Structure formats: structure tokens, C-alpha cells
Amino acid sequence: MANIRDVAKESGVSVATVSRFINQKGYVSKEAKEVIGRAIKELDYKPNLVARSLSTKQTKLIGLIVPDIMNPFFPELARAVEDVALTYDYTVVLCNSDEKAEKEIHYIETLRQKYVAGFIVTTNQLQASHYQNLDIPVVALDRTIDASIPTVSSNNKEGARLGTAHLIEQGCQHIVCMRGPTGLGPADDRLDGFLEAVEGKEIVTHIIECPFHFEQSEEIARKFLSEHKGIDGVFASSDVSAAGVLKAAHSLGIIVPDELQIVGFDGIALGGMLSPGLTTVAQDIYKLGALVTRMLIKLIEEIELEEKEIQVPVKLIIRGTTRSEQ
């Protein structure tokens, strides 16, 4: 592989001039540009990015820290991140943290040794400490790590309000809210939205905590639904949980949506594959990912951020797990 010196030699100029040329920095005469351009073509020269990084102390690597890429929310997010990164010539490193602080710390350290340009963090592990005094840019998704860290999130509260209101409109009077883990920002916000929607209405409510995990949700729902008769609506804080509820209902012979209506939250592809299709409060996951990545890249390239907190609207998608008026 040709290096910058070969190009310099081939074109009869110095390496400094070639460097200026490829970085479009400083003065390079028209003639020089021509010769160099030709030499680069001829030699099929590609700059050695490692050498450049050593010199500039910068790479075009982005660390994407997710709890677990197998959780169906994250593939779409990762896809958006990667798409945007590609546009700006960045490369995405995948990190599964399993919500463990040690793992996060390990990734951060290893990647810093590689001069990673910045991190996108989507974990719940609220250990702000190891991000705070990091000297490289960090942005967060859907959870406020620290006031100093820019964040993109969905309007969780409004979404939950919307979803719950839909249940009420469709006639539910006895609603269970399967809330996500306490202390987890988005889960708390969604509970707030739920409470706001039922407030002052003549609705019987139950609130049960439930992880964003299919089997566990199914089990919890099965137990609850068989012990409590008369429940006619479930607002689940995630689509995976909602899928668990739907499966539980099926196995108990409860007919959805006639006897029980269900609304999920997230808008992952799974919802459309179920029968009946899952009514859900859809986040624009791709947009979340795209926005957060652009934000990070701005930070890296020291472009002023207009906003440090962006909220992305959510949208109610009505499918078959709730009754439709038409």
C-alpha cells in the first residue's frame, strides 16, 4: 500500500503539501493539486487512518453502548446510528453492557485507549460518575444521565397518556398498568402519563411492576389475569410486555379485544406480527437514533448544539388489540 511519501515522490512535492491537499487545509497551488490528485489515483493511495489518529489524537469511531442488542428495541436504534455514522464517515463499535457498570467502564476504558471520538449511551445504569469527568463527548438516549449530557428521548408521559386515553375511549373500566422498573426514567414517566389519563375518571386501576421481558411479563400477566376477574384493559409499558400479556390472555382463553384490550409502548416490528396486531404507542426509534447520532457528531466536531434536550413525539398506532369504532 502506497503511503503519503510515495505520493509526494510521485508528484514531486513534499509530504506536507500532500497532507494539506488531502485535508484541504492551507494553501496548495492549482498545479500542485493536479499532480497530487493524479499521483493519488495512480498509486491508489488511501491515507492510513491509524497514523493520522496517532497524530491528531482523534478517530472516527463511535462507541454505542446498549444494554443488549437482543432486546428488540435496540436493533432499529443501532441501525439508525450506523446509517447516520456512515454518512459522516464514522464507524460504530457495538457494546453490550448488560446494564453492568463494570462492563460499561471496561468499554469506556478500552475504547479510550483507541482514541474513540465519543459515546452514545442507552443504558439505565445511572452511574453518571464515569461519564461526568470523561474528556470526550457523550450523548444519552432516553435517560438523563446528568444535566451536562445532551439527551434525546421520546415524549413518554404524553405517549402513556395517549395510550391510556385510547383504552378509556374504547370503553375500558378496569385497567391494569404494567409499569416498567421503578427508578428507570422512561418507565416512571410512562406511569405518570397513565395516572394522568385515569385521574378523575371512574376507572378501577391496578399498577404492577414488570420488567421489559417477554416470559416474565407473560407469567406476571397470566397470574394476575387469572386471579383478578373483570379486567378489561391493560396498558403495558413496553411492546414486549404487551406481547406477554397477549400470549397470557390467549392461553387463558380471554378474547382480545372483545374481553380484554391491550395497548403497548415502543412501536417495534413485533407488534405488527402478532395476532391480533398490537395497538401501541410508537416511538420513532429510527429518528431517536438518527438524532442522537447527529448530536454526538456535532459535539465531536465542535459545532454548536441548538438544543441539549430533544423530545421526539410519539404516535398511537391502532391495531387489533383494541376495539375500533368503524
Add this chain to the structure above:
Amino acid sequence: MANIRDVAKESGVSVATVSRFINQKGYVSKEAKEVIGRAIKELDYKPNLVARSLSTKQTKLIGLIVPDIMNPFFPELARAVEDVALTYDYTVVLCNSDEKAEKEIHYIETLRQKYVAGFIVTTNQLQASHYQNLDIPVVALDRTIDASIPTVSSNNKEGARLGTAHLIEQGCQHIVCMRGPTGLGPADDRLDGFLEAVEGKEIVTHIIECPFHFEQSEEIARKFLSEHKGIDGVFASSDVSAAGVLKAAHSLGIIVPDELQIVGFDGIALGGMLSPGLTTVAQDIYKLGALVTRMLIKLIEEIELEEKEIQVPVKLIIRGTTRSEQ
């Protein structure tokens, strides 16, 4: 951040000795080891991996090229790759190729400029050419790019035979095989398995081609099932397609498994979330990923490979879309 020279100074030895120490190469006296170890602790020294790479022309970066991480087969695979990579101190770069040769080429070039150590390729794009004369290790998943490239795959043919046989055992007499794209290795193998299973049996069969895509599968299935009465079994070449068939059956009022039995292929989590649960030929996706990653790392570290082609067994998981004897 402290560098190797600081450590050398602090411990009163030369950088060469420190380098030998951290790489565990060459001679370092007991005493030197002690002082250096202490200095490293004290200064919280971490080797600069970029500098090391520039010198050695090697990194611990692995490029994972998938068609699309949003396709539910790949998150589990990516997870396995990342887990194993982490064990060996490698870092995984995520690349979505969309099956486009240009994108693949772009990733390969960019990552080579970063001294990537090797690639795991899982695309169908059979453009062997740009891998063949690559001077870095490549391994492939589930598709033979080229005889020189080691491969890990599932026993697709046997799996399809197994799945189809199950359908027959459960009484199906009029079976549709929704085969994957022609020319795609695994899809062809699965068709072979299907054909082998029905061969010589008194079974009416239809073979239709269908991409590994939910909506399209649903549409194709809906059309086919409404035009052809009497079909009592479907063998789908992927779980996503099977999910589409199931959804189509529901919307047509066809009762599964009483009137129609369905078997999928892949063993992704989705199958368990459907109602009824999807009977499927499960690949051990995690194992595929783990094996292929270990293979690549061996290649990178120049450890002899025992086998250049590994087949991982598949397993029939019987759930609710086929009748059960008990």
C-alpha cells in the same frame, strides 16, 4: 495520560524494557518487573493502542458485516460475536450492508485503512472477488463465499427434512413450501431438505418463493391460501415468513393448527411470542456466532484451524402451530 516514556522514567528503566514488560516478550528481570508494575499502577498507565497499531500494523478490531441488524436473526448473532470478541479483547464494528456490494466494499476499504484485524461476513452478496485477494482473515457465516474462506453453518438440509417430516407425521397431506430466495445457499439447502422429506410420500406439494420478510410473506401467503383450498401444512424457510403465514391464516379465519399447521425455520425469539407458539427448526444462532468468531480470532492469531467448515446441528422445537400427540 501517562505514556510509556513516563513509566520508563518513573521506574528508572528504558522504554524498551517497559514495552517488553507490557507485552510479556523478551527478558525482564524480577526486579525490573516489580518497579515497572508499581510505576504503571501509580501513573495509571494504559498503553496507547493507536500507537501500538501503527507500529504493529494490527488492531483488535473485528468487522461484522450483516445485511441488516434489524432482521431478527442478526441481533442474537451479533451478541454472540461481541461476547466472544470481548473475551479475547477484541472490539466489534457493526456494518449493515443491505446486501449491496458497494456498501460491503466501502466497509472493507474504510476498515482496512484502520488496520482492522479481520471480517465476519454474513451477507448473501456472493461477490467473492473482493474477499479473495484480501490480505486479512475473513470467515463466513452460513454461506460459502469461496472454498478458501472458512465457514460455519447450520445443517440446513437436515433441518428442513426434520421440519417437513414433522408436518407429515402430524397428518399434513397438502403442504406448501415457502422457500427463500433462489440462489441463496441456505435457502436452496432447505428446499432440498423439504423435497427429500416429501419424496415418495403421498403428499401434494406446492413450492413458492418468498423473501425473508414479514409483510411480503404475509401477503404471498394470504393470496395463496385464499386461492388454494385444502392446504393443511406450510413449511416456511424462515420464522419471519412463518409469522407472516400465521398472520395471514388468522386474517382468513383459518384455524391453526386444526386446519393448517405451520413450521418455521431459525428459532428466533419471535416464535415463542406468537399465539399459538411457532413450531420451528431452531438454529443455535448464538453458537454459530460464537464459533465463527473464535474461528476468526484463531485465524488472526495464526493458530491452526482444525476444521475449515463447521456444521452446527439444528433442533426441532414443537410449539402450538403443529398438532401435538399428547
Add this chain to the structure above:
DNA sequence: TTGAAAGCGCTAACAA
């Protein structure tokens, strides 16, 4: 507008 040369932090050959 250009070029010489000093670094970036590490490895590895070679000499001691």
C-alpha cells in the same frame, strides 16, 4: 505557496 523536520506513543532490531 512550499518544504524540512519534529513529534504522536509504541515496537523491535541490534548492540551492549
Add this chain to the structure above:
DNA sequence: TTGTTAGCGCTTTCAA
């Protein structure tokens, strides 16, 4: 067993 030193390929300052 240790140290000196020349790279790895690029950027960037400074002088010309």
C-alpha cells in the same frame, strides 16, 4: 538482561 534508536505514516509548526 537492558538500552539505543530507527521506524510505523501522518500532521503541523515554522521558516523560507
